[in-house]
Amino acid sequence: MNFKVPRGTQDILPDVSWKWQRVENIIQSVCDVYNYKEIRTPIFEQTELFQRTVGDTTDIVQKEMYTFTDKGNRSMTLRPEGTAAVVRSFVENKMFGYADQPVKLFYTGPMFRYERQQAGRYRQFVQFGVEAIGSDDPAIDAEVIELAMTVYKRAGLSDIKLVLNSLGDKESRNSHREALIAHFTPHIGEFCQDCQNRLEKNPLRILDCKVDREHPLMETAPSLADYLNESSSAYFEKVKQYLDIAGIEYEYDPNLVRGLDYYNHTAFEIMSTSKGFGAITTLCGGGRYNGLAEEIGGPPAPGIGFAMSIERLLLALEAEEKSWTDEPSLDVYLVTLGDAARTKGFELIGKLRENGLRSEMDYMDRKMKAQMKSADRLHANYVIVIGEDEVNENTVQLKNMADGQQKKVSMDDLLEELKK
Template sequence: MINIPRGTQDILPEETKKWRYIESKLNELMELYNYQEIRTPIFESTELFARGVGGSTDVVQKEMYTFKDKGDRSITLRPEGTAAVVRSYIENKMQGLPNQPIKLYYTGPMFRYERKQKGRYRQFTQFGVEAIGAENPGIDAEVLAMAMHIYQSFGLKHLKLVINSIGDMHSRKEYNDALVKHFEPVIGDFCSDCQNRLHSNPMRILDCKVDKDKEAIKTAPQISDYLNEASKAYFDEVKQHLDDLGIPYVVDPNLVRGLDYYTHTAFELMMDNPNYDGAITTLCGGGRYNGLLELLDGPNQTGIGFALSIERLLLALNEEEIELDIDNEFDLFVVTMGDAADRYAIKLLNDLRKNGIKADKDYMSRKVKGQMKQADRLNANYTVVIGDQELENKNINIKNMQSGETEMIQLDGIVDYLKNKE
């Protein structure tokens, strides 16, 4: 037997209903915020992610699915969405479009070769937004408010917004220099990954899962001490907007989000529920990237965005025991007796479906009792039983499966009857 690849999952019909509901709701929310959908290829040039995500990151060094195609080109299955969206923005010259900033969102599979954990897969579905072309604290606040709105719209209540500023490029460089100076004397005690990152991206040391409890990390310099006046003013405006919107937040100086392209605002949205013994789960994260477009040979434009895993959103909903408002109703199940009725039912179903009525029949040659059980399993609102007598008389009894009441109608009047019941 051939089994599913490790780190992937089959999403079976009962679960796909939840996925469709979530994706539909996300699309509706994006219309409210005037964000337009973009779809990029599942694979891109490896160079895009090496440059756009950062050569020092775990994503590039350890987690990408990379291969050579038949033209001997290095190709990578996309591990995240931002780099691909920015590539498309540059390639399609979106900076020249009249409506600025360009507000985009995407949903699609991403691929990372990492150890399987609860809510984390090697193929996962990411939803993300990118607002490109405006460096304005107001749009930073809009993006943070949107992230909060998304999770609240699904009924989640125990949410914690954590924010910080990484500052502009100058502030970030000053901070990186301070981290190098701080870690250099003790770097030999750290893991090999941290040793490799010391001079390429020292902020990543602060994210290390292996060395997170080391004293040097606890006493490391904080970015807030290295922000220049312009960066402090920008961050103060973002916080003021959040205060105006009534959105609570926590400033965490250790939140640095070490991807190479982040500047200014960085944030994570977490699930913080005391019923989980204080457990906090990161639901989504993102921030502002003021150097990414130029890094990818694009114009001097800025952007901000975030991404979330739909798998992790579903996990949060399950942990909160939130039931999605999914329409599981089924309009009509047709029970047949005899070959003539069976043939008629196939034509009837075709007419019903063309009129927007959800309908089905038995194809397993079950007895009437078995067909009625099937109608119950489908949560059918109505059933009809068609046999030789009904075909001859042109009349039929339609049964309301909730009340148990029956009503006689003309056989060719089923569509109109159900339409009037909507």
């Protein structure tokens, strides 16, 4: 029987995984500068957590979750997104009692959704996300957005744009909700079954429907912008003011609706504008979620966050023809000729690695020419050749692969020579 990788997943092979590591290093560096600390949560959680937070009218909950019953007859779900688990941990571990608020967290890890596989979209995918919980200051909204933009720019992307909207507070959302119900009700039978189910539960999600996006009522639907109360409008203006101060350009889109039920006030997406990227342009999405902590039994703790796909970031780099080609090089490759040289080389490579030098040697008993080709393929900066004469003399032949110069060096002086 031939086994293959499960549909909708992928193997990240060594010739690509170094790019992932580079992205992760950029993320770590940016989060460190912004003082966001890493949090790691379980890959599976109680199913009800996602039903209560993500929303039972969303496609994620209705169609895409990987749910199973464990041996204790409990319903568990592989996490489809990161925010719910982070907020659950925030409440459970009483982070709301920390002296320093807001609590600023980030995570990276696999998420799982049963979706149709497309370019840059998998059933197991890796997300980097940020959550700032405990403050309703518009400045923290701007900071979170700025952090996301900084990651993309550090990675090398330039063809990106920020799209912004306000979903308003509870009062504004309720007013808009009633207007949407009145607008769609007379013709709801013309819409898909999902939209019909959402009409009373969450009519805002109708505007995000991919099946009925061309229906004439979509164009004339009441705009949330017309129902924002004074405090919601003032909040949104403050967010935009801080983005202006940060020098971050944005587009206002009153029709932007995030696909999760817990958002309110600020909502945003970062999109690729590269011509070669494809039809689905969204790289990152996020927004404010005041009330989410209370939904799962915690005290009031307003929050804001985002999630970005690492797969789509790398795809965007390729679309801009800015994918990295400078794979990390090898510091030293040891070429050994004969049993005594291999024994000595094995001892020497241990010392090189102890001193932080990225080193490799031959384990296939190949001829010198084949070993040199291997060193070249691995982009070795230096090659150390050890043969019978070198073992007897306690020396090595040290070759600089950049200029081709080679010289005899005592093994006792080798580390100092390499440091030069």
